[in-house]
Amino acid sequence: MVETTSAAGTEYTATTRAPVQSRLTQNAPLAPLVWFKSGGPAEWLLEPATVDDLAKFLANLDPAVPVMPLGLGSNLIVRDGGVPGVVVRLGKPFAKVEVIDTTTLRCGGGASGILVSSTARDAGIAGVEFLRSIPGTVGGFVRMNGGAYGRETADILIECDVVLRSGELVTLPAADLHYSYRHSELPDGAIVVSATFRGQPGDPAAIQEEMDRIAASREASQPLRSKTGGSTFKNPPGHKAWALVDEAGCRGLRRGDAQVSEKHTNFLLNLGQATSADIEALGEDVRRRVKEKSGVTLEWEIQRVGVAS
Structure with a gap:
């Protein structure tokens, strides 16, 4: 090749x-x-x-x-x-954030949520504070309609620049992605190299206060210092995934060194030497138990890629 x-x-x-x-x-x-x-x-x-x-x-x-x-x-x-x-x-070449005007940011596909939200704060742009809480990059936010704390990428995206699998560079307006919950119709193999976000004018001190509130909430409720993958399952309509997992008796459930977090039951952990097979199998154990308990089929939010060994 x-x-x-x-x-x-x-x-x-x-x-x-x-x-x-x-x-x-x-x-x-x-x-x-x-x-x-x-x-x-x-x-x-x-x-x-x-x-x-x-x-x-x-x-x-x-x-x-x-x-x-x-x-x-x-x-x-x-x-x-x-x-x-x-x-x-x-x-790093794709991790830059540029302030376009009083409400607009142009963000590289490799820029982190923390960098985007901090740059917005310094420029007095509100409405993107939620990105502070998502441990990912702009490319992932755009592809998966990343969101938290009542906001999602679809709320702020104007357009994105994408290199298609063919090598063609195109600009796609947000409407072309046909966003739904944690899903877009971005073409397979496409790479998001930049995105333009729009917020609204805000006071930097108030924006920082909201970012601090989000950070404190995450610290209190999520296992941030563990080897984890973030939210494992999508929230089904009318339900919270973590509550369904908890009700099914899965808090602390283990398979080898893979464990359902005791702090937040929608997080899986690698306690040390868990293989990806252990982690994925534990997730399937949880899905089965939730289905048996509540009749709800959980859908994976974590992306699973590659081939089994």
Whole structure:
């Protein structure tokens, strides 16, 4: 598929020999890059230096090769057999946030929720404080309609710039993503390289107060210092996932070193040496018990990718 001269040098596709000025690593470990600290390697890990590099790389890549974007790895189970094809990780070149006007931000696809919300605060832009609570990047927020504390990405997104699997760079208005709860119709293999968010004018002190409230609420209710993947299951209509899990007697349930958090039952934990298979199987145990107890079928919110070992 791809030949590489070195992890940091000029890379070449085997079919076109087109140069790609990006970091390309074969058989790259992904466990250190995801919050669960488990799972197998990427067949190839691409860390592009520019949007143009990313576009050229995808344009010259065999269309049959799968491509998967990776942000902070906070809402992800990478299966133990690893991820075939190319994993694209947007690093520092894509982590910038620019203030456009008194209500608008242009954010790189690799920018964290903390950076976006803090930049908005400094500029007196309210309405994006909720991103402070989501441990992910802009690309993931856009793809999954990330949300918390009564707000979601659909409320603030104007448009996003996306490199399609074909290598074409396009701008998609929010309406084209057809957002629903934790879901968008972003094309498969597309990489969000930037997004434009709009809030409303606000007082920086009041914005900081709201961010502090959100941070304190998360600290009190979620296992933030554990190896976890964030919210495991979507909230079914009319229900809270954590309450259904608790009612089914799953608080503290274990499979090997994988455990349902005792602090927040919609979080799974890696207590030490859990494999991704342990974590996923524990999640399926929880789904089965909840179905038996309440008749509700929980849907995974955590993304599960790759192949089993």
